[in-house]
Amino acid sequence: MTTHPLSREAILAIALEALTRVAPDLADESIAPDADLREDYDLDSMDFLNWVAALHERLGVDIPELDYPKLATLGAAADYLLQARAPE
Amino acid sequence: MTERFHMPSLGADMEAGTLIEWTRQPGERLAKGDTIAVIETQKGAIEVEVFHDAIMGRPLIAIGDRVPVGAPMAELEPLEGAASPSPSAPPAATGAQSAGGRAAPRGSAHRPEPAAAAPPRSATPAAASAAARPRHRASPAARRLAQRRGLDLAALTGSGPEGAITLADLEAAEARAGQPQPAPARRPSGGKADLAAMRQAIAAAMSRSKREIPHYYLAHDIDFTAAAAWLERRNGERSPGQRLLSGVLFIKAVALTLQAFPELNGFHRAGRFEPADAIHVGCAIAIRGGGLVAPAIHDADRQDLDALMARLRDLVARVRSGGLKASELSDPTVTVSSLGERGVDRLYGIIYPPQVAIVGFGTPRTRPWVVGDAVRPRTLVTATLAADHRHSDGHRGALFLAGLAAHLQAPEAL
Numbered sequence: 001m002t003t004h005p006l007s008r009e010a011i012l013a014i015a016l017e018a019l020t021r022v023a024p025d026l027a028d029e030s031i032a033p034d035a036d037l038r039e040d041y042d043l044d045s046m047d048f049l050n051w052v053a054a055l056h057e058r059l060g061v062d063i064p065e066l067d068y069p070k071l072a073t074l075g076a077a078a079d080y081l082l083q084a085r086a087p088e
Numbered sequence: 089m090t091e092r093f094h095m096p097s098l099g100a101d102m103e104a105g106t107l108i109e110w111t112r113q114p115g116e117r118l119a120k121g122d123t124i125a126v127i128e129t130q131k132g133a134i135e136v137e138v139f140h141d142a143i144m145g146r147p148l149i150a151i152g153d154r155v156p157v158g159a160p161m162a163e164l165e166p167l168e169g170a171a172s173p174s175p176s177a178p179p180a181a182t183g184a185q186s187a188g189g190r191a192a193p194r195g196s197a198h199r200p201e202p203a204a205a206a207p208p209r210s211a212t213p214a215a216a217s218a219a220a221r222p223r224h225r226a227s228p229a230a231r232r233l234a235q236r237r238g239l240d241l242a243a244l245t246g247s248g249p250e251g252a253i254t255l256a257d258l259e260a261a262e263a264r265a266g267q268p269q270p271a272p273a274r275r276p277s278g279g280k281a282d283l284a285a286m287r288q289a290i291a292a293a294m295s296r297s298k299r300e301i302p303h304y305y306l307a308h309d310i311d312f313t314a315a316a317a318w319l320e321r322r323n324g325e326r327s328p329g330q331r332l333l334s335g336v337l338f339i340k341a342v343a344l345t346l347q348a349f350p351e352l353n354g355f356h357r358a359g360r361f362e363p364a365d366a367i368h369v370g371c372a373i374a375i376r377g378g379g380l381v382a383p384a385i386h387d388a389d390r391q392d393l394d395a396l397m398a399r400l401r402d403l404v405a406r407v408r409s410g411g412l413k414a415s416e417l418s419d420p421t422v423t424v425s426s427l428g429e430r431g432v433d434r435l436y437g438i439i440y441p442p443q444v445a446i447v448g449f450g451t452p453r454t455r456p457w458v459v460g461d462a463v464r465p466r467t468l469v470t471a472t473l474a475a476d477h478r479h480s481d482g483h484r485g486a487l488f489l490a491g492l493a494a495h496l497q498a499p500e501a502l
Binding site: 022023024025026038041042044045046047049050052053055056057062063064065 | 320323324327328329331333335374375376377400401404405408409428429430
């Protein structure tokens with residue numbers, strides 16, 4: 001698919017929006033970019049998979065299971081997605 | 089003839105529900121499974137469905153009313169030309185407690201039996217007509233305690249044989265009475281569970297379980313290497329939205345294994361075992377901030393893994409944002425609890441009454457394991473079974489866990 005360039009900031013916002021969509025009970029939390037989502041916000045396997053699926057759909061990035069640890073925080077996820085979307 | 093729709097029981101830990109919304113209006117035609125109302129319980133806002141075709145009738149309670157399980161909520165009129173169900177049943181409730189009021193199987197809640205207690209709203213026990221009320225079944229100890237504490241047996245639902253009120257029911261009622269009762273017509277919680285109320289409901293149900301059910305416990309380490317590799321391979325070929333979680337394999341393997349162990353799939357009711365005629369797996373889902381709920385995936389043994397994953401995804405979404413259905417909460421025939429990827433090695437479950445078994449899965453991990461005559465790193469998962477010794481024993485339980493292990497060695501057949 002064609003990807004138009006997005007800033008890291010924009011990707012971060014999309015990632016946060018996707019997160020509160022799959023975990024609406026976190027909508028009132030302010031989630032720091034460096035907070036561990038699974039440890040600090042109790043994201044379970046299903047929430048995490050739904051989030052990854054949403055990121056895949058929104059940003060067109062294929063996220064293999066082996067890369068899941070690279071999406072441990074919002075900030076890390078933004079870095080990973082930014083790099084994955086960068087032209088070769 | 090007109091029948092009454094009663095406040096359903098959504099499990100052993102539910103005593104009452106508050107009406108939040110009528111989703112259908114009097115005169116509307118209803119099909120089996122249609123949601124007619126939304127009630128608020130300790131488990132959040134729950135959609136309540138009708139069990140057969142009918143015409144929506146007159147509401148008997150108002151929005152904001154909190155009424156006990158078994159209390160009439162609304163009238164249902166028969167479809168024109170349809171045969172009236174059991175015309176012999178008198179239409180007026182006599183105030184008797186519903187013996188089957190707890191965790192009623194699907195289809196029983198609508199029967200026009202004279203089973204529902206009038207909601208014991210503001211009326212004091214003394215104000216109710218004693219003559220109109222039959223003697224309530226209660227154990228002698230419960231009767232004495234009720235008298236001493238001034239508790240009204242009519243306002244309680246019994247968990248003992250034939251709906252008898254037990255000491256445990258009274259203690260649970262006393263514990264509840266110690267808490268401020270929610271005011272009627274309070275602001276709906278927007279689908280979120282009331283965590284304090286849920287904690288209390290879990291406490292009551294689990295106390296009753298530990299007090300009344302003679303649990304036995306078994307644990308078995310299962311080689312999950314082949315299944316984990318199969319899952320990794322399969323998920324590697326698929327986009328994230330199509331991937332499976334290992335928990336889905338566990339649910340399917342339990343459901344398939346239960347086909348050969350009917351004594352672990354069903355209910356303890358009125359002092360005896362009622363085998364279930366289908367396998368509805370209650371999936372324990374933790375709620376962030378505390379509490380959990382275990383709604384059912386119906387006929388889990390007859391669905392493929394993709395369908396089960398879709399059902400589990402849907403259940404988790406509705407646990408998070410509201411919209412669980414009454415039938416999903418009231419009819420699991422067994423419970424499966426998985427700790428997921430970040431848990432510990434094993435969990436020892438407590439049976440959710442009136443079920444008779446709960447199967448637990450710890451976190452799959454790489455551990456040293458003897459294969460042939462060498463020690464190898466293998467992915468292992470420890471499965472546990474807690475079951476009701478009144479209806480099965482350790483020998484059968486062990487065969488169940490062995491059968492479960494065998495199913496997990498052939499993931500492509502799940």
